[in-house]
Amino acid sequence: MKVLGILASHQEHGLNAQMLDEVLKNVDEGVETETIYLENYQITPHKYHEKNPVLDELSEKLMSSDVWVFAAPTYWRELSGVLKNFFDCMRPKFVYFKENGDTIPGKFKDKHYLSITSCYVSPLENFVTGVTDESFKTIDRVMSAAGVIKTGEIVLPGTFGMKEIPEAKKRLAVKYGHKISHKKRKDDSTLKRYIQLFFMIAIMALITMGIQVPLQNIMPIDNFWINYISFTVIFFVLLACILHFVTFVKHRRR
Ligand SMILES: Cc1cc2nc3c(=O)[nH]c(=O)nc-3n(C[C@H](O)[C@H](O)[C@H](O)COP(=O)(O)O)c2cc1C
Incomplete structure (x- = not known):
């Protein structure tokens, strides 16, 4: 088991380097770690029929690791x-191209990654305006195309x-140092998500039926269609609130 830290800051010993170091030094016993500082490499695009030893070397390092930890500050609200x-x-190594130009995950499929980024703005301002969002989103987009599984973000x-x-x-x-030390074949949260979904629906149905009880005084709930329509509307409003909370509020970074 090996964890590869990939530092992509202007500063070799800055805060992202410290954060990355803190994760790597807390991996479980027996887990090998290595850090590469991208500024030390002359990274240029792969040209057709030309060898690119730097990309080959980096690709080799990615291949020999199970988990990648990206540490990159937010610059101009971007990665x-x-x-x-x-x-x-690395695009030609991350994805394969189909004949119609679509891409499918390449040779790194099912590896794992953790993202770290930082910014000057305060936790509150970042929570409200999402300064670091684009940095995480760009990493997630590339890793998703490459079939690499997310373990978390800091x-x-x-x-x-x-x-x-x-x-x-x-x-x-x-916490993340320990978390990334355990090898997982696939994203194994599927069962957990179905259980969460079940309880979410059960609780929402209960609340909806609870709201319907006092409505009996103002509308004939025992009529099948009125019962059905009021249930659907109340359930929809609750679902919309929960989805809004989950997507906009809970996922805001601080
Ligand atoms: C070119 C550049 C652009 C930056 N843009 C932003 C920005 O848009 N918003 C922000 O809050 N901080 C910005 N920063 C601050 C960096 O995010 C900050 O320097 C970083 O947290 C330091 O990380 P390091 O110690 O690993 O270098 C910028 C810094 C640089 C050098």
């Missing part, structure tokens, strides 16, 4: 250029003037 360039140049906001990472983030790094 750092060096990581974006790495993704762009955001470090409020880095202006910060010299050392806060204790809470160090604890998060420790």
Whole structure:
């Protein structure tokens, strides 16, 4: 089992480097780790019929690792250029092309990754405006095309003037260090998601029927169609609220 840290910051010993180091030094015993600093590599696109030893070397490192940890600051509200360039140049290795131009996951399919990014703005501002969102989204988009499975993400906001990472983030790094030490063949959260869905529906149905009880005073709920329509409307409103919470509020990064 091997974890590869990929540092893509302008600063070799900055906060992303510290965060990455904190994750890697907390992997379980027996797990091998290695860090590569992308600025040390001359990463250029692969040219047809020409050898590209740098891409081959990096590809080899990716292949020999089970988990990749990307640590890249947010620059101009986007992913750092060096990581974006790495993704762009690695595209032919990340995906295979079908005859119609569609892509399918390439040779790294079913490996795992963890993303780390940081920004100057405060946790509250990042929560409200989502400064780091694009950085995570770009990593997720590329990894999804390559068939690489996400294990989580760590955001470090409020880095202006910060010299050392806060204790809470160090604890998060420790948690992820252990989490990524266990090899999982596939995204094994499917069963968990079905169980969550079952309980969500059961609770929503209960709340809906609870709301319908006092409605008996103002409408004939014992009529099948009125019962059905009121149930559907109340259930829909509850579902919309939950989906809004899950997609917009819970997934906001702080
Ligand atoms: C070119 C550049 C662009 C940046 N753009 C943003 C930005 O749009 N929003 C923000 O909050 N911080 C921005 N920052 C601050 C970086 O996110 C911050 O320097 C980073 O957290 C430091 O990470 P490091 O110590 O690993 O280098 C920018 C920094 C640089 C160098």
